[in-house]
Amino acid sequence: MPDKMCVRRYLGFVLLVGLQGVLHGQTSEQPCSAPSLDGGYWVPKRDLYNHETKLPYSCDKGRKPAVEGWWATSTCLNGNWSPKPQCIDDKACTAADIANAKYTETPESWYEDGQTIRITCNEGYVLKGRNDEAECNNGKWSSVPVCEKSLHVCGEPPQIPHAVIRQGYQDLFAAYTELQYECEEGYSVEGADTKASINCIDGNWKDGPVCSKWDTELGAGLVAGLGVDVGAGGRQPEVEASSCSVDTDQYDEFKSVGVRNIAHGEQLYLECEPQPGWYLTHYSRATCDNGRVIRSRCCSSAELQFNVC
Incomplete structure (x- = not known):
């Protein structure tokens, strides 16, 4: 029995030493051999x-690094060179730098003379003209496409005091984007809900909500929309005005977006179906007036912007 115990202890010691060696090998900083550079x-x-x-x-003459410039630098990282030193033909092209666009890159990250790439503009940008391809021509990219900011996208939404936006930050938002604000504790939209929406219409944010201080003297027993409790000081709270439900499927002139609920006083912009002779996108402004939807006619974005509709 003692002999077996000694054997077990010896094997455990060997295993521990071996494991430490493996871990040390995985975490140690490895040197690099001289690179292979053709x-x-x-x-x-x-x-x-x-x-x-x-x-x-x-x-050498007639060749160049596979990155921008006539010389380059590679770094030894745990036994590997990064990026890998590589010389390519002078007439080949390195990766193209096209603003606000993306394309499928080759594994080698360089392109032969005469090779073309097709780009796609990032969200919020549109292609200027019809050219979406660039060609590698004698070491330079020619006919490079241009992606410009769309006239219909919106930038950063306006900051509303005592409110936050319930999604991650972006600097550009596509047309018709609807963002939801939420008021901080103790504030609300028109004394009722703590949430409200803002819409991107033709490059502008429309109808931002206002977060107002909630009157705590009215008491926590207030039933929204009924006004059944009398708050401190004998004041009767106001009755909340009714919201509206807009169902675009009920109207032939609108593009269907389903049912949209809007609060009293809130406005909603609905895109109209294109009609003969229209060269601009048309919208109708729907306003909620205590449960009643008031709609304007279908107007161009310019007419709505200058309040002539």
């Missing part, structure tokens, strides 16, 4: 380079 050279020449060594390199 058609180029680097300085200084060594057999091994320490972790985090930055190695500058250049290429």
Whole structure:
């Protein structure tokens, strides 16, 4: 029995030492061997380079680094060079830098002479003209597409005191985006709900809510919309005005967006179906007046903007 216990302890010791060696090997900083660079050279020449060594390199005549510039730098990171030193033909192109656009990159991150790429504009941007392709021509990109900001998108929504937006930050929002605000504790929209919406219409944010201080003297027993309690000081709270429900499926002239609920005094912009002779998108302004929906006729965005509709 004692012999078996000694054997077990010995095996456990060996396993522990081996495991520590493996962990040490995984976490230690590994040096890099000299890079393999076809058609180029680097300085200084060594057999091994320490972790985090930055190695500058250049290429022979008729070739260039696979990154921007006539020389480049690669860094040793735990036994590997990053980015990998690489020399390409002078007539090839490095990755294209096209503002506000994306495209499918090659695994090598460079492109042969005559090769084309097709771009897609980022959200909130539209293609200027009809060209969506760029061509690698003798080491340079030609006919590069341009993505410009859409006239219908909105920038950062206005800051409303005592409120936050219930989604992540963006600097651009697509047309017809609806964002929801929520008032901080102790504030509400028109003395009732703590949430409200704002809409992006033709590049502008419409109908931002106002978060007002809730009158705590009225007491917590107030039943919204009924006004059945008398608050402190004998004051009778006001009855909440009725909200409205707008069902676009009931109207042939609108694009269907389903049922939209809006509060008393709130406005909703509804896009109208295109009609012959219209060159601009038309909308109708729906306003909720104590449960009653008041709609304007279908007007162009310019007419709505200057309140002539």
